[in-house]
Amino acid sequence: xxxxxxxxxxxxxxxxxxxxxxxxxxxxxxxxxxxxxxxxxxxxxxxxxxxxxxxxxxxxxxxxxxxxxxxxxxxxxxxxxxxxxxxxxxxxxxxxxxxxxxxxxxxxxxxxxxxxxxxxxxxxxxxxxxxxxxxxxxxxxxxxxxxxxxxxxxxxxxxxxxxxxxxxxxxxxxxxxxxxxxxxxxxxxxxxxxxxxxxxxxxxxxxxxxxxxxxxxxxxxxxxxxxxxxxxxxxxxxxxxxxxxxxxxxxxxxxxxxxxxxxxxxxxxxxxxxxxxxxxxxxxxxxxxxxxxxxxxxxxxxxxxxxxxxxxxxxxxxxxxxxxxxxxxxxxxxxxxxxxxxxxxxxxxxxxx
Numbered sequence: 001x002x003x004x005x006x007x008x009x010x011x012x013x014x015x016x017x018x019x020x021x022x023x024x025x026x027x028x029x030x031x032x033x034x035x036x037x038x039x040x041x042x043x044x045x046x047x048x049x050x051x052x053x054x055x056x057x058x059x060x061x062x063x064x065x066x067x068x069x070x071x072x073x074x075x076x077x078x079x080x081x082x083x084x085x086x087x088x089x090x091x092x093x094x095x096x097x098x099x100x101x102x103x104x105x106x107x108x109x110x111x112x113x114x115x116x117x118x119x120x121x122x123x124x125x126x127x128x129x130x131x132x133x134x135x136x137x138x139x140x141x142x143x144x145x146x147x148x149x150x151x152x153x154x155x156x157x158x159x160x161x162x163x164x165x166x167x168x169x170x171x172x173x174x175x176x177x178x179x180x181x182x183x184x185x186x187x188x189x190x191x192x193x194x195x196x197x198x199x200x201x202x203x204x205x206x207x208x209x210x211x212x213x214x215x216x217x218x219x220x221x222x223x224x225x226x227x228x229x230x231x232x233x234x235x236x237x238x239x240x241x242x243x244x245x246x247x248x249x250x251x252x253x254x255x256x257x258x259x260x261x262x263x264x265x266x267x268x269x270x271x272x273x274x275x276x277x278x279x280x281x282x283x284x285x286x287x288x289x290x291x292x293x294x295x296x297x298x299x300x301x302x303x304x305x306x307x308x309x310x311x312x313x314x315x316x317x318x319x320x321x322x323x324x325x326x327x328x329x330x331x332x333x334x335x336x337x338x339x340x341x342x343x344x345x346x347x348x349x350x351x352x353x
Contacts, residue, residue, distance in 0.1 A: 009169045011057045011295035014317055015050045018271070021221055021321050022046050028222030038222075042229045045281075049272055049288045056292025060300065075305065077135040080127050084143055087124035090116055091150050102155040109155040118329055121151060125162055126336070129308030132170045141167075145188075158319050164189045165318070169311035173302060224322050227269040228276070230260050236280030242326070243278050252326035271320045287325075291317060298337040301344055309336045 022043065029037045094116040095101060102109035124147050131140055144167045151159040168185050171177050177185070194213040238259065245252045252274060257265040259277070275283040295313060302310040312333050325331060 009172060009311075009314060011292060011299055011314065012054065013314070014291070014295070014321070015053055017318050018046060018050050018053075018321055021270075022225070024218050025221035025225035028218035028220075029226065038225055039229055041232055042225060045228075045232065045272065045276075045284075046225075046270075048281075049284055052285050052288040053292040056289040056294075057296040059293055060296040075130060075134065077131070080131040080135070083127040084124060084131060084147075087120045087127065088143075088147060088150055090120035091124070091154075094120060095153060101153050103153045104155075112154045112156070117154065121159060121162075122329055122332060124151070125166065125312060126308075126333075128163070129166055129170050129312055130305050132167060133174065133305050133308035133311075136171075136174055136176060148188075158323060161189070161319055162312075162315055166308075166311040166315040169314060170308050173307045173311070221322070224268045224270055227256070227260060227267050228273045231256075231269060231273045231277050234260065235276050236278070236283070238277050240278050242274045246274075246326055246328050246331065253324075268323045270322065271317075271324055274324045274326050294334070294337060298340060301340060306340050306344075309340050313337050 026038050026043070094112075094114055097114070097116070098108050098112060100108050102112035128140070128144060128147060132144075144163060148160050148163045151163060164185070168177070168189065171181075171185075194217065242252045242255060245255060251266065253266040253268065254264065256269050256273065256277065257263065257267040260269075261267070269277075272284055275287045279286075295310075295317060298306070298310050298313060313336070316330050316333050320330075
């Protein structure tokens with residue numbers, strides 16, 4: 001198989017990323033402040049989750065032919081461009097109202113995810129990918145970089161990753177990624193990830209980090225998996241409370257910090273932590289089966305704007321590996337996949353492999 005024909009971004013990439021994260025966390029648990037390496041129970045639970053995700057993806061056994069004549073023609077290039085620029089203006093306004101740059105101030109960062117940001121970020125993320133997918137032009141790559149910079153000033157790595165990685169995947173499926181551009185884009189993503197995470201950590205009051213930017217990545221993976229390790233004995237004890245918080249009010253990550261570690265802190269607990277705490281192993285099984293099958297289905301109908309939607313969904317599923325699916329705004333991105341399926345429902349022809 002030729003290198004150019006390999007589908008690097010099929011849903012099973014999630015499994016590869018989970019295993020890489022597990023290895024990073026295991027290495028990190030040896031090298032830094034943790035008293036013991038990750039327990040075997042954590043490793044086996046993560047591997048079990050990977051197997052279930054794979055089963056879900058493999059269950060979609062059909063080739064799907066999509067009639068591309070129905071392609072949401074009202075989404076004109078001009079409209080998408082206006083919405084992209086509007087999102088950038090909203091985020092700039094958000095920082096003006098905050099009174100500074102959250103990346104360099106931990107107090108501002110804690111208040112940076114305002115209602116304006118909750119509109120601006122998904123609006124930019126969705127519209128820039130639809131713009132690239134439907135009306136690709138090299139000049140729009142400048143908007144991608146500008147968006148990553150402006151949203152990166154909020155101090156959250158996930159915004160930078162969400163914009164850069166989803167755009168990269170969209171361009172990959174459009175066959176607009178040359179070897180040279182691929183190397184440049186990956187370098188920008190890596191630098192953006194490390195830089196935003198490191199700068200934000202240095203701006204936290206009352207914390208003095210001695211780890212370098214690369215060591216910090218391993219530490220964060222280890223700490224997040226350690227939180228999941230503490231969740232496993234508590235599996236199923238919150239009876240859906242975290243899920244209800246996602247779709248109502250409150251902070252699921254702060255609740256997890258209070259419930260698991262007994263102090264007021266916002267914690268990431270991996271893709272598996274929230275659902276395991278709510279529903280135990282059964283909940284984890286259902287979540288991973290759903291994610292594998294749903295991503296695979298959307299992957300098979302990634303035509304036209306579907307390329308942009310799939311890229312967004314895959315990117316944020318990868319981000320969830322660390323952060324966990326605890327934000328209703330991000331679940332909205334999965335809703336886009338459902339909308340894509342419904343739009344094409346009458347145009348999908350299933351043919352067995």
